[in-house]
Amino acid sequence: xxxxxxxxxxxxxxxxxxxxxxxxxxFGTDQTAWQDVAEAFADKYKIVLFDYVGANEKTTPFxxxxxxxxxxxxxxxxLDVLEELxxxxxxxxxxxxxxxxxALAAIQEPSWFSKLILVNASPRYVNDSDYxxxxxxxxxxxxxxxxxxxxHAWAGGFAPRIMxxxxxxxxxxxxxxxxxxxxxxxxxxxxxxIFQSDHRADxxxxxxxxxxxxxxxxxAVPHAVxxxxxxxxxxxxxxxxxxxxxxxxxxxxxKVVQAIRPFLLx
Amino acid sequence: xxxxRILERNFQRIATDVIxxxxxxxxxxxxxxxxxxxxxxxxxxxxxxxxxxxxxTASAEPMPAFNPVQLNEMTGESPFFHQxxxxxxxxxxxLFGTCKQVSGFRLEHYTFKGWILIGWKEPVEHTTFDIENxxxxxxxxxxxxxxxxxxxxxxxxxxxxFSVVPQAIVLINELDDVxxxxxxxxxxxxxxxxxxxxxxxxxSAGMLALRNRTLNKEAIQxxxxxLLSNPNFMxxxxxxxxxxxxxxxxxxxxxxxxxxxxxxLFNDVSELYTKTQQLTEANREIENLISVIAHDLKSxxxxxxxxxxFLPMHGPLNDEQTDNIEYGQKTIKRGLDLIDSIVYFNxxxxxxxxxTMYDVxxxxxxxxxxxxxxxQAYQKEITIHRxxxxxPVLLHTDPESLVRVLDNLISNxxxxxxxxxxxxxxxxxxxxxxxxxxxDEGPGISPDDRVKLFRRFQRLSAxxxxxxxxxxxxxxxxxxxxxxxxxxxxxxxxxxxxTVFRLVFPAEYVRIGDEEEVSNNRA
Numbered sequence: 023x024x025x026x027x028x029x030x031x032x033x034x035x036x037x038x039x040x041x042x043x044x045x046x047x048x049f050g051t052d053q054t055a056w057q058d059v060a061e062a063f064a065d066k067y068k069i070v071l072f073d074y075v076g077a078n079e080k081t082t083p084f085x086x087x088x089x090x091x092x093x094x095x096x097x098x099x100x101l102d103v104l105e106e107l108x109x110x111x112x113x114x115x116x117x118x119x120x121x122x123x124x125a126l127a128a129i130q131e132p133s134w135f136s137k138l139i140l141v142n143a144s145p146r147y148v149n150d151s152d153y154x155x156x157x158x159x160x161x162x163x164x165x166x167x168x169x170x171x172x173x174h175a176w177a178g179g180f181a182p183r184i185m186x187x188x189x190x191x192x193x194x195x196x197x198x199x200x201x202x203x204x205x206x207x208x209x210x211x212x213x214x215x216i217f218q219s220d221h222r223a224d225x226x227x228x229x230x231x232x233x234x235x236x237x238x239x240x241x242a243v244p245h246a247v248x249x250x251x252x253x254x255x256x257x258x259x260x261x262x263x264x265x266x267x268x269x270x271x272x273x274x275x276x277k278v279v280q281a282i283r284p285f286l287l288x
Numbered sequence: 289x290x291x292x293r294i295l296e297r298n299f300q301r302i303a304t305d306v307i308x309x310x311x312x313x314x315x316x317x318x319x320x321x322x323x324x325x326x327x328x329x330x331x332x333x334x335x336x337x338x339x340x341x342x343x344x345t346a347s348a349e350p351m352p353a354f355n356p357v358q359l360n361e362m363t364g365e366s367p368f369f370h371q372x373x374x375x376x377x378x379x380x381x382x383l384f385g386t387c388k389q390v391s392g393f394r395l396e397h398y399t400f401k402g403w404i405l406i407g408w409k410e411p412v413e414h415t416t417f418d419i420e421n422x423x424x425x426x427x428x429x430x431x432x433x434x435x436x437x438x439x440x441x442x443x444x445x446x447x448x449x450f451s452v453v454p455q456a457i458v459l460i461n462e463l464d465d466v467x468x469x470x471x472x473x474x475x476x477x478x479x480x481x482x483x484x485x486x487x488x489x490x491x492s493a494g495m496l497a498l499r500n501r502t503l504n505k506e507a508i509q510x511x512x513x514x515l516l517s518n519p520n521f522m523x524x525x526x527x528x529x530x531x532x533x534x535x536x537x538x539x540x541x542x543x544x545x546x547x548x549x550x551x552x553l554f555n556d557v558s559e560l561y562t563k564t565q566q567l568t569e570a571n572r573e574i575e576n577l578i579s580v581i582a583h584d585l586k587s588x589x590x591x592x593x594x595x596x597x598f599l600p601m602h603g604p605l606n607d608e609q610t611d612n613i614e615y616g617q618k619t620i621k622r623g624l625d626l627i628d629s630i631v632y633f634n635x636x637x638x639x640x641x642x643x644t645m646y647d648v649x650x651x652x653x654x655x656x657x658x659x660x661x662x663x664q665a666y667q668k669e670i671t672i673h674r675x676x677x678x679x680p681v682l683l684h685t686d687p688e689s690l691v692r693v694l695d696n697l698i699s700n701x702x703x704x705x706x707x708x709x710x711x712x713x714x715x716x717x718x719x720x721x722x723x724x725x726x727x728d729e730g731p732g733i734s735p736d737d738r739v740k741l742f743r744r745f746q747r748l749s750a751x752x753x754x755x756x757x758x759x760x761x762x763x764x765x766x767x768x769x770x771x772x773x774x775x776x777x778x779x780x781x782x783x784x785x786x787t788v789f790r791l792v793f794p795a796e797y798v799r800i801g802d803e804e805e806v807s808n809n810r811a
Contacts, residue, residue: 025337028337095353102337102379
């Protein structure tokens, strides 16, 4: 069976385009999160969308804790896809942990990527002496415990806070739906891997031109994280967009598109 | 040309000298030296996209899982492959990034799927035949090593699993002369300490000795005879009683293409058993007590009755006195009847005496019973209607019990019916079953009452309509007797409309009699 099926890969957009945009989603969503943003580039670029293993019912059968115990395994999956589709010099656009995973893939196979765009990404979510990640360990332990006790109740509380934009409740409801599409044990396993990850040392090795897009009001990723990344990555630019919540590519797709466009042409 | 005999000889030396997990390392070092190679890996394929490195000569650190797609592509029809020049694709870079030549051998066993892989930094001159020959031999060693480690792990899991259960477990292996037991079984069967794989002979001796200590040898012998004659014999709650404990024994055969034997499981149920015994004993004592009290009550009542009988002899009595004496006698009679019912019911439930069953002509018997109630019915202006089956029926039953049951039901129907109503006694077919229904137009039985209807000494809300007495035992006697006769009793009741009690006799007790038979079996 092909990895195209494993990762539910869709190839859209302009088939003979010179450049390919690979969109990587974050935790609690799947490729549909990129719908609005991807559409804006479909006339000029080849578009690759995929689901991370475990993100939804389709991909959950391929999940196992032996392999997916660190983000590198998800990065390997991206490389599997690029290898099978014979794609090189792609532009990876990744949200949150999807972006960090894309960065790990690009570090491993630099020539397969030309640029990266990371939206509200973070190399480490837990505070550490001088580093402000946004979460302390106690908060995370409580979060895991809640997920374990009653996953759906947890999702109902987590989604509106992370999505924000309370004036548009359908956004949080949509997020609840995509979180709930995950199998609770798989979601918990993935959440542990994400929130306990620390890739601060890795991002320093990423040589590619990288655009860091960050929303101004994100509960999951504080401004300090964006500045940290810009300062520690050799070739990165940070740009803030006026957006509420951790998922601006869903809630403020137009602003994200506006931020991406000049970087693609540069 | 490499001499594989040297390799084999070295393998043999390792097999005798090196034990445990170190052995694989030694084999691999031997192969690497033999083939002048740089790396050797044993890789297990977990699923299509996941392979893990079980063993590596390159690093003792655990290596991350990788995608084995390139290995799968290199493995063709034959399990052996050899690539020179070799270029590691992404997933294999961490294993063979520096290698220019790689050989592999696919291992395909139902417990282990994967590869043994050899890498050379620079190409060597060996023929592929020599390399394949070495890998083929190494592959066997890898598999044997993996399987034996797996077997040790399994055995440890079994030991742990069975050591934590309180039951004694014995596994008899009919294809081998050793069995398998857990610690509890060693103690129970008095086997050699710590010997979890006792010889079959020791096991049989232990089991026999255990059986010989039982108090209920005869009963066990009876079941054991079935076991001897039937190799598929299964038993779930076979009770073995000892002076100090009671065991519930489960045994069943295990037949598979790979194993033929029998499992025995000894479960200590002493506590449960003692409690049940105590309860039964307490119950019996209560029944006895009831019996004794009932008998003891009878004699003062009889004396009273005797005295009342003689009162008129001491001189003429006025009307009021005569009425009172009559009322007294009636009360005494009711008391004696009640005592009789209690004694009867006690005997009924505490004795296991079978009933005397034979074929009786049913209509005749019912008619006799109904006739006995005509006078009582007349007093309350009630008509008893009889309905019979088309053809006479022979019922295999105990007539004495049946009469008692009908007596109770008809007497109840009359007792609880208001003046001037109807009572029906109907014999009918319901499919192959025969039913006798006693239907009244009484007050009906409330749903609350229906639950306790057949319990002993239950007073229900309906009251007799002509001052009749009621012991509260009648329906419990009906139920016990009916069930002893192999029949069942059903109730249909609608408040303020009436009640039907229906005795249902299964087909095996009923047949349609021919005339001669019928006349021979008249009540």
